Amino acid sequence: MHIILFILFQFLPAVATQQQPIKTTVTKQEEKAMHLIATLPEVIKFNTYVVERSGRPLVIVVDNDPTKTNPFYKVSVSEDVGERLRTRYWFYVDAKTYAISYWDVANDKIIPLKTWRKNGSKM
Incomplete structure (x- = not known):
């Protein structure tokens, strides 16, 4: 039994090094996309509400690169509920124009920010 465990542990480092490295950096374009979302009045208002209620600010993450x-950055806006993140909203930011759209999850439609606001953005 000890020999089997020894052999197994001898090969684990080799297996681990073959995996893709974890991305730990943010590009300037990703940073800009997140900043655009973080400065939306609706997100600022929702962040204020969440911080007052829980003491934790929203977490904004680029979920997908173009x-x-x-050709969009998919950006999520999530609440930190302690043991996990609860995503509340997804936005798409055009990689070339930086135009913002909202993903209406209930209807599985991506709509322009202006339309979302017109329809009574609910945050």
Whole structure:
């Protein structure tokens, strides 16, 4: 049994080094996309509400980078509820124009920010 465990542990470092490294940096474009979302009046208002209620600020993360078929940064706005993040809203930021759209999850539609606001953005 000890020999099997020894052999297993000998190979674990080799397996671990073959995995993709964890991304720990943010590009200037990702930072700009997150900043655009963080400075939306609706997000600022919701952050104030969340901080007053829980003492924890919202967490804004780029979930997806643009690709050839999807030229958007997908940015999530989440509450830190302690043991996990609870995503409340998703926005899409165009990688070229930085135009912002909102993902209406209930209807699975991406709508322009202006339309979302017109329809009574609910945060």
